[in-house]
Amino acid sequence: GSTNAPNSQSVAAADPRDGGEVQHPFQERRSDRADRPEEEVIKGFAYRRLVLDTGADTPKACFQFTQALDASGDVNYGDFIKLSPDTGAAVEVNGTSLCISGLEFDKDYSARLRQGLPSAKGDKLARSEEVIVAFGDKPSYVGFAGDGVILPRLEADGLGIETVNVEKVKLSVYRVSDRSLARKEIVAGEATGEDRYAYVWEGESGEDVGVKVWEGEIETPGERNETATSVFALGAALKSLKPGAYFIRMKDVSPGADDNRMAQAWRWIMFTDMALTTYSGADGIDVFVRSISTARPMAGVSLSLIAANNDLLAKITTNADGRARFEGPAVNGDYPLTPRMIMAYGAQDDFAALDLQRSPLDLSDRNIGGRSAPAKLDTYVYLDRGIYRPGETAHISGLVRTPAGKALKDRPLTITVRRPNYTEAEVRRIDTLEIGGFSFDYDVPASAARGVWRIEVKADGHDDIIGTESFSVEDFVPQRLEVNIETDEAPIRPGETRSVTVEGRYLYGAPASALPVEAEARLRLDPNPFPDFSGFRFGPVNGRFDERFLKLPNTTTDADGKASVPLNVDEAPKGFGAPMRADLVVGVVEPGGRVVRESARIPVRPDDYYVGLKLSDDKSSFAIGDTVKVDAVLLDWQGEVADGEIEWKLVEEDYWFDWYRENGRWRWRRSYRDILVAEGRGEAGREKLASLVSQRLDQGTYRLTATRAGGKATSDIRFYVGWRSYAAGADTPDQAAITLQTEEATPGARAKLFLSAPYEGEAIIAIATDRVHRVQRVKVGAKGREILVDTDPSWGAGFYVLATVVTPRDPGDRPVPRRAMAATYVPFDMSARKLDVEIDEPEVFRPRQKLDLPITVAGAAQGSTVMMTVAAVDEGILRLTKFASPDPVDYFYGKKRLGVEIRDDYGRILHANLGAAARFGGDQLGGEGLSVVPTKSVALFSGPLKVGAGGKVTAPIEVPDFNGELRLMAVAWSEEKLGADAEPMTVR
16 A cells, blocks of 8 residues: 555545444654544544645645545635635645645644535534644655766766755765676665655665775755755765775764654765767677767777676777677577676776666667568568468468578478467478478368467578468458448547548449448547657546447448448547547448448547646656656647646545455455645647646655646546666667768668767767677767768668767766767668569459469569469458568568667766756457358469569469459569569459
8 A cells, every 4th residue: 555645644434334434544744633632532523633744845734524525626615714824725625634735844824624614415514623734844855866876987076965954964885896796786776755664675785795985974954944965075085986886875864863764865876987888789799988078989998798697708808999899609698698797997997887687778769660670581471361261272482581681592491380279280391492482382171270370480500480470260251342431531520520431342343332331430539649749648547438339320332332421429528638539330231241341540539629748758657756747738639739828736646455344254445535746837838848747756656637727628647656667768868860861772882871969979870780780980060970881782671870979078067978869770772672573464354264374574683583473362352351462572671670779878877066967868350250151262373483584474373263353463582682563353
């Protein structure tokens, strides 16, 4: 339950069995009570006591009564409380408590609870009550300034310390040796307030492995109830201070401080002038070492790669560019020989360490996504369709390529077909590849289990699976209709009627006229209503929204196969705060009775404005001692940023457990209440986000509710303050930009790019795919810098350019160096590696004939061999699984995900001059299977075929008795090139 419930006294919770009360004692903070004996029995509705909450930046007074108060909002309790001096503070109802927030510490108030104050039952206060409210001072607090662990050692004043109402602190400093760090997490630690339990997890504590090198007390003067910043001059305290790792404990030892409930804090410190940056790829780790003070590379630094079990895996020294590289064998070991730490030993005994188990930098906002790049071999497995009946034949084909895109030669393959329960159905050996390609037939057993089957490909000499594909085995009847929906994708609002156009046609070409049309829509919440603001959440966090069924009128297609369906969303609720969407499903009934459906989604915006909320710096939670900040944006119903005022309210979600006996057994339930912490207003505009809340909070769960001033549509965001989550990503770097200046990047040619940075500095330019290929170091001026890259065809279909710009440190003007990063993908022009495949299909073909399908392949190199597979499949079968025609060009030459992880120290550097905080900134099959299959599947296949001279090939296809549309799909390949084509052909 809550470990820091703001009210110190017990809170009554109703027992649903007998209406009795279960008293739950909360941990007491501070309370002043009216002179009323606790033993006195209070009858009827009356004032009970005063409870004070002093845990937040602003205190709160809660008056507790013997009965619950009216929380509906119909009663204005502010009329029944007269506060002197009057502050205009907010009044809030919480169960039996009436709370006033926005008061001040060290100030006395007189509160008069007026006669007639009502309860939820309608009972009224029989007589007025005079209550004195006196908070005293804020609880004591000690903590370290900033959120990093690296303290620059050159021209540094010392370690920043923040205190509230603390006159003196005691510090204990432990030096931790380098070889003790492999089993520790070098983290920013925690601050524990007065009267709170403090605990340091073993993996984060340095006391058990460190040697105490200093212990003493320092004065921390400051204004009463205000945060004061002091500096612990680490270098002056330790006359023989050496660079390295330190663990520091700090406690409040002011006169009168309770030894058992004192405010305290702990933190790791890396005292150094070296900052490390690492690029971890598939075949090694590249390390760069730079001086924090000058941002220049540091040559001659000895680097050690330490394993999780503290073994030394490798040693290397940085070159003139401050670069060193640990190769694959040292970094690809199994646990416990997996790399854990990189330790750097520089001149003058300088030392630094980087934890490789830390989360890498989050670059998800820099367009680095795509298909995972293959480590060694890449295989494209394709089928002639996505669904088969038991007893039919699956044509399984594949192409195997090296990362450079060249055909694999002389490497036997093992192909395993697995049933839905993952047992082996067949294992097929492919001893000879046709220029890196293979094709074979697999007869699906007549007793095959229905479900999704899987194909796995392995190559001799590789333990990993290098290619996969799946297909479904079901009883089915091919579709005979094609259904299309045309509608405006703009948001629809209540009171508006929109026409949805439905068009149906038979797959052999005729319009689907005089067929019934069924339509329905469901009103749902939109999970990503505004893609440009996908990081924000909209609507109430606790708001339950039951999907609403929108019945649309049935109709019939006209002579052209078209119909119009009217849609309105008048049932969409206004004031809910969350954007919605209408999921529309339209079906045209085939003559045989089966319905062929298509779907569409239309945004629904009942409210005029929407408020979006997110935690600042893209955090998911806050640590104790962090300043809590929430960003807000105001959007109109069209998704455009609007100007306006946002009202907000912050509450702590407190809960406790009630235990009771039922049928002789102990049971429990959790009871909740909201405790108002703060409220205010913020200005949202087109130029910048609104910033709501800026204060430190105690450990607990909080919810911020915001609405446009004068509006009803609200949005909530819930977050936690407490123990820090070290799994969260590192701080996001500042934005830089790289643009391609060359018209097209050709493999092997020089590419010209331009780097624009927000400030001057030293830059590292890394060229990477799933590994780092090249690195260069450049200076970047205020106007940016041109970057030249000599490309290599072995990089595949494209490459990433990663640029990190770092500024030097200046103790006066820039105590914390800045860091910006740019990442851009440069696709190669692969036209020289493509085969131009053209199917010369007839416009209409008669059934029960043999078709010699002419196909032309252009672009093959002189003297090279080209292979091909050709399939002709009933479009009605392909539409059942929304089957996409095979396209090896897109698979092999498409954009791939960045396979390099980046970690650095720049997001963890502290302000060493007065301690200010640092910041760097295919659908599943559904329905019931058919026990009787009335039609035979039309799925024709030829291959592999060898393309003859002049790029000509003829694919023989025996067209059966069939009336409909066939999709002709051709895939061609040579040693270095790929191509594909797909065309429809009507048969009738």
